[in-house]
Amino acid sequence: MKELVTKYTWRIFAQHAFRYPMPIAIAVVGIVLTTAIDIVRPILYRQLLNLVADDSTAAAHAGVLLVGQIIALGVLHQVGWRTMGFTNARFVSRVMSDLLMTGFERILQHSLKFFHGHHSGSIVNKIRRYPYSFQTV
Numbered sequence: 262m263k264e265l266v267t268k269y270t271w272r273i274f275a276q277h278a279f280r281y282p283m284p285i286a287i288a289v290v291g292i293v294l295t296t297a298i299d300i301v302r303p304i305l306y307r308q309l310l311n312l313v314a315d316d317s318t319a320a321a322h323a324g325v326l327l328v329g330q331i332i333a334l335g336v337l338h339q340v341g342w343r344t345m346g347f348t349n350a351r352f353v354s355r356v357m358s359d360l361l362m363t364g365f366e367r368i369l370q371h372s373l374k375f376f377h378g379h380h381s382g383s384i385v386n387k388i389r390r391y392p393y394s395f396q397t398v
Contacts, residue, residue, distance in 0.1 A: 274395050277359045284352035291345035298338045305331050357392035364388035 278285065305327060312324040365388060376384075 270394075273360070273363075274356075274398065277356045277363070277395075278352075280359065281352055281355060284348045287348045288345055288352075291341045291348075295338055295341045295345075298334050298341070302331065302334055302338075305334070353396055356395055360392040360395055361388070364391055 309324060309327050309331070312320045312327065368384065368388060
């Protein structure tokens with residue numbers, strides 16, 4: 262029974278999340294971009310150390326260009342993370358709002374007899390806590 266409830270919950274989360282495809286795409290592209298930068302930067306550091314060990318004028322010029330590339334990658338990495346953070350905050354707040362509204366719309370579909378038979382305060386509290394479970398996921 263617990264597995265069925267979990268599958269149903271994931272399905273509801275997915276339905277609400279996929280209403281906003283652009284933030285999901287931005288997050289995926291941002292994760293790929295920042296991970297690629299995290300992979301490339303140590304390689305550039307290694308090349309920079311190899312150029313420092315070489316004692317020539319051409320190596321010094323290449324080293325300056327390499328330092329510029331490292332700085333540019335660092336700036337791009339920060340812009341990627343900041344953009345993902347901003348997009349994720351807006352995305353999660355929208356989905357949480359949709360989940361809350363859906364929960365209250367579903368509770369309004371019940372009859373008055375349902376509320377007399379159940380403690381309605383605890384039901385409302387459960388609905389209010391439900392969107393926060395999406396935030397932790």
